[in-house]
Amino acid sequence: DTGVSQDPRHKITKRGQNVTFRCDPISEHNRLYWYRQTLGQGPEFLTYFQNEAQLEKSRLLSDRFSAERPKGSFSTLEIQRTEQGDSAMYLCASSFVQGSPSRGYTFGSGTRLTVV
C-alpha cells in the first residue's frame, strides 16, 4: 500500500471554472476526511465519510462544494464556480475506525489549488 494518494498535486484554474479533486485512501481504511489549509495555518475540517456515507459537513463547505465517496473507496471533492478565496491546499486523510475513533490518521500530499 502506497498510502493516501491525491490527484492532481497542483491545479491552476480561472475564476468561475469548476474543479474536481480525487483522493484514494488506504484500502482498508473506512473513514475518509477532507481538510483545507491556507499558507502558514493549520488545516480546517471540511467533511468526512464513513464508508460511502457522508456523516458531517463543516459550515466552511458552501453549496459550491460537493464531496462523494461512491462504494466507500476513493472520494472526489468538486468546487463549482471557483473564487479566489478557494485558493488553498486541499488535504485528504483516512483512518480505520472500529468502535472508538481511530487515532491513526494518514494524510495525502494534498492538492494545491490556485484560482486566478
Place this chain on the structure above:
Amino acid sequence: TQLLEQSPQFLSIQEGENLTVYCNSSSVFSSLQWYRQEPGEGPVLLVTVVTGGEVKKLKRLTFQFGDARKDSSLHITAAQPGDTGLYLCAGISGNTGKLIFGQGTTLQVKP
C-alpha cells in the same frame, strides 16, 4: 466551539538549541496529536497522547499531555536543521474522529 491555540507561531533558532512549543485549549480533548509538515506535503503524524499527564519521547522530541487534557507541549532537545518544518497540534473531536488543528508553529533551525 473547540479551539487550539499554539505558541509561538514562528521560531528561528541555531542548531543545538532547545525549544518548546505549546498547545492550549479551553476544551477537553479525548486525545491529542502532534504532526510535522514540510512545504508542499501533507502532515505526518509524530505522536498521539491519550492520558492526562502522559509523557512520550521520540528520540530528541518529548511530548506531554496536560493533567486536565486541555493542553500539550512539544520539547525538542538539541535542534537540528532537519527539524525545520511546520509543527501542528490537533485534538480529536468526539466520536467523529475529526481533527481540530492549532494554527501551527513554523520552526527554522539554522546550521
